[in-house]
Amino acid sequence: MSQQRPSLLDLSGSQEKMGLLDDRSEKSPSELESESSYEFNNPTSNDKTAQWLPILAAPAVKLGSLHWRQLFVRFLIFLIPSFLQGRIVRDTGRPAKLFPTSYLDGMRGLASLFVYFCHYSYQAFTIAEGYGCGETNYHILKLPFLRLWYQGPAAVCVFFVISGYALSYRPIKLIRSGQWSEFSNTISSLTFRRLIRLYLPPAISTLMVILFLRLGLFEYTRQFATDRKFHKNIMEPHPWRMETTREQLSDWASQMFKFVHVWDWGGGGGRVAYDVHLWTIPIEYRCSLYLFLVIVGTARLQTRMRLLSVFGVFVFTYWNSRWDFLLFLAGMLLAENDLIRGAHDPVLPKDENDKSTTRKCTTSWFWDALALLGLYLLGQPDGRGEITPGWIYLTSLIPTWWGAEPFRYWQGIGAVVFIYAVAHSAFWQRFFNSGVVQYFGKISYAIYLMHGPAMHIVGYHFENWAYSVTGLEGYQYNAGFFLGACFCIPTVIWWADIFWRAVDIPTVKFAKWFESKCVVKA
Structure with missing residues (x-):
């Protein structure tokens, strides 16, 4: 039976609740193994290259499994700068709540x-x-x-x-x-x-x-x-x-x-x-x-x-x-x-609310000018x-x-x-x-x-x-x-x-x- 593989967006959306090493797959080990198993032709005993072939292919076998693919894709997503990850655009652009x-x-x-x-x-x-x-x-x-x-x-x-x-x-x-x-x-x-x-x-x-x-x-x-x-x-x-x-x-x-x-x-x-x-x-x-x-x-x-x-x-x-x-x-x-x-x-304090528009503008210009003075001294x-x-x-x-x-x-x-x-x-x-x-x-x-x-x-x-x-x-x-x-x-x-x-x-x-x-x- 074919298994539906998770898309990049699915993994991205679920990463908020899953750590990089957290396996949430519901498949059994046998299912995972059957999906990614490889068959190697039995080489002759004097073929040293063929003897090493299963060992060299082991990483590919692992990555071929759903479990390792998930981890690998999550790792790649983690390497993407947070402001480019759709799952946390809201978090890394403007904060959900700005404190005073x-x-x-x-x-x-x-x-x-x-x-x-x-x-x-x-x-x-x-x-x-x-x-x-x-x-x-x-x-x-x-x-x-x-x-x-x-x-x-x-x-x-x-x-x-x-x-x-x-x-x-x-x-x-x-x-x-x-x-x-x-x-x-x-x-x-x-x-x-x-x-x-x-x-x-x-x-x-x-x-x-x-x-x-x-x-x-x-x-x-x-x-x-x-x-x-x-x-x-x-x-x-x-x-x-x-x-x-x-x-x-x-x-x-x-x-x-x-x-x-x-x-x-x-x-x-x-x-x-x-x-x-x-x-x-x-x-x-x-x-x-x-x-x-x-x-x-x-x-x-x-x-x-x-x-x-x-x-x-x-x-x-x-x-x-x-x-x-x-x-x-x-x-x-x-x-x-x-x-x-x-x-x-x-x-705002009462005296702030009672200020006239002209006085507010004057006060605002004063503080902005004082900030420029601070920058000059810096x-x-x-x-x-x-x-x-x-x-x-x-x-x-x-x-x-x-x-x-x-x-x-x-x-x-x-x-x-x-x-x-x-x-x-x-x-x-x-x-x-x-x-x-x-x-x-x-x-x-x-x-x-x-x-x-x-x-x-x-x-x-x-x-x-x-x-x-x-x-x-x-x-x-x-x-x-x-x-x-x-x-x-x-x-x-x-x-x-x-x-x-x-x-x-x-x-x-x-x-x-x-x-x-x-x-x-x-």
Whole structure:
């Protein structure tokens, strides 16, 4: 009896309820075997090729069965970017439900994408200097605002402010409503799950790098990675392939131990050779712990005293030039400010409803203009701001005692100003809540973790090919750079999309499940 085989659309539609390894077939093993059995002619005993034929054909026999075909097709569907899969178009385009702070997710998504653009660009060009600095920096893409597309340090400042906001919003909301039992559960949960949330995905991504190293995939582009003909500015050598897998795993374990880096305030501490871009993760973790300490320490204070105390910690942090924790604290203050003014309440405050049309337009223009000011400050050049037009005076205002990198000063202020303004701007919130931007928000962490491996393994092939097509001299080099980007950017997004679904989402679920198994039941 013939069996009806599932169509691609049938498998696609049912994938929402089935895992990649979940077999829902109702057929018996005998039926499956009878469908896909093969007959081989018995060769003569001295025909060695024929003796191996059944063994070599075994994979085909397996794939010929309905069970393995289902798994194989599901796997292929899983490799398709989520926004192209009909079963989840609604989920990955515009979310079914936008939350009041969803615009921050979109903002974080674009910031993550810009970090990748930074790491793609800085290997080819000097991007740290602003427009008009010296005699060579007159490219249009170095102008204020435009340079934000590839200014990674500015995006990191945005990350830290958003993290401070997101981590403190719910605890502060519970504090303000006096729900102390729920506050205790929430702050405990955040603290417990933070390590898993931050470190499990990069542990998996760096293990993937180990696997690719052992398979030799890095060797095809190792010479390209250190060739000055192609990388005229900063080079990122491949991680080193050791003699044995055991040595490699031992080295990985040692580096991951140092990666959980909470004991040293040094900016470069906690770097891992298997992905040099991950240096911000130990900083995120350390600042998260300090933020939780401040939240708990000020929880029982009156609102005025709590704000005064947090502001005191803010000033103390500022005087010690800790730009990273400063931005987390700024995010906390922005979260409390939004709660005080009822920014995310379902009904607008009475004074908002009573505003005249003219006053509303004026207010809207003010916040939009303030957002532009924040973007300008975010565009502070990473280097030589003291001789860059538009930044000479602002650079002179940086305190002489400021111990961090000078560019962190105005970039940090710009991040706070921009996020503060966007919280009041309907225009900017609509932009960051748009479908495409929200999609990047969902895969933001995956972009951050995957852009390094994807570029080193696949992207360098595209770049090498692009330069072979265009040449390496003058504008030919620029053309090769942009031609390579046309292939590298989709590759990184594709890798990030897969990692988001295969690792990032399950990590969040695992952290919640693991916590549920560890906590004391009420």
